[in-house]
Amino acid sequence: MGQAPSGSAGRGPPKDDKAKKDQKKKWEPPLPTRVGKKKKRGPDAASKLPAVSPNTRCKLKLLKMERIKDHLLLEEEFVQNQERLKPQDDKDAEERTRVDDLRGSPMTVGTLEEIIDDDHAIVSSATGPEYYVSIMSFVDKDLLEPGCTVLLHHKAMAVVGVLQDDTDPMVSVMKLDKAPTESYADI
Numbered sequence: 001m002g003q004a005p006s007g008s009a010g011r012g013p014p015k016d017d018k019a020k021k022d023q024k025k026k027w028e029p030p031l032p033t034r035v036g037k038k039k040k041r042g043p044d045a046a047s048k049l050p051a052v053s054p055n056t057r058c059k060l061k062l063l064k065m066e067r068i069k070d071h072l073l074l075e076e077e078f079v080q081n082q083e084r085l086k087p088q089d090d091k092d093a094e095e096r097t098r099v100d101d102l103r104g105s106p107m108t109v110g111t112l113e114e115i116i117d118d119d120h121a122i123v124s125s126a127t128g129p130e131y132y133v134s135i136m137s138f139v140d141k142d143l144l145e146p147g148c149t150v151l152l153h154h155k156a157m158a159v160v161g162v163l164q165d166d167t168d169p170m171v172s173v174m175k176l177d178k179a180p181t182e183s184y185a186d187i
Helices: 015-024 055-103 169-174
Strands: 107-115 120-125 130-134 149-153 159-162
Touching: 107 159, 120 149
Parallel strands: none
Antiparallel strands: 107 120, 107 149, 120 130, 149 159
């Protein structure tokens, strides 16, 4: 009785002590070691850059890379502009095909004699007769002047275009359409 704790009376260890021993026996991973690793010294260690010794080469390389970056940015902007303008080009091509369909492929050539109003004119054809014709809305009215050569639709005889001739219209008035009947022997 003398040296045993009170309440145990030699019956063995209580159940609470046995539960503590079971918890101690569970495996825990070992603590990571610092062997072969550098010690970090706060938040400045991550942002500090190493010193580079050949400064001139690095500066030249930096300037070269900035120039390449500028060229790539220009190229990217050009490509974006092309993509933005592509629908406009498609629309222009579609309108051009519509105008060509309105004009029709077989056309005759005539000479503009007189402009009556904004939508009508008198045109003489190559065969000889003069026609009172309409002027299509897509024809450039600034190019129309008496004596210029125009394209006529083969069925409707409407002005569908203006031919750009290299000579002055006043010169074309002076040229001979028909050969004279007199010869040098008659003179």
